[in-house]
Amino acid sequence: MFSKLSVVVTSVLITLAAAMPNTTPPVTTPTSNQCCNSVVSSSSAAASAVAALLGLDLTGLDVPVGLSCSPITVIGNNCGGTTVVCDAPDEEWGGLIAINCIPITL
Template structure:
């Protein structure tokens, strides 16, 4: 188990080093009906090697490899953006049940709308 956690941490850190640039286009934050808007350090296709490695370690199986997956995510408050603003990628995700490690089915969110 410790080996899996160490490997997972290594993959997560490697992913952070290649984080995607900030994109400010997408749906308005108010249209995220699946839960709080997430701030993810990286958003990649489910078919990417980093996402595949994390999914394998966690035992996650998905059918659609054409969806975006957020990595190392935390919920943000849209109201009062001040200290809770997202400097990485703000997204609205269909499945946030993996405690911030991964968020599945993500769509970019424009926090200024």
């Protein structure tokens, strides 16, 4: 039963990704402190896969990309991942990806 559900969910995500127009995200000065599960190159397969789901085209960008990020709202080092400052519009990308991530030390 769960295998059928995963096939349906995967199919829906692929369909949504194909239906969304690809846009190149702007690379701006990072202003948002984030805790990301990982930070990878914008040319990596993982970054490309997440970007495709969101309708983003990372082709030609050469910046660090944060994956599975959440804003840091309390001062302190309670981040279980990588602490970075990024361009991460939560409204648009829902914490799945952040662009131009620079490591910081809190």
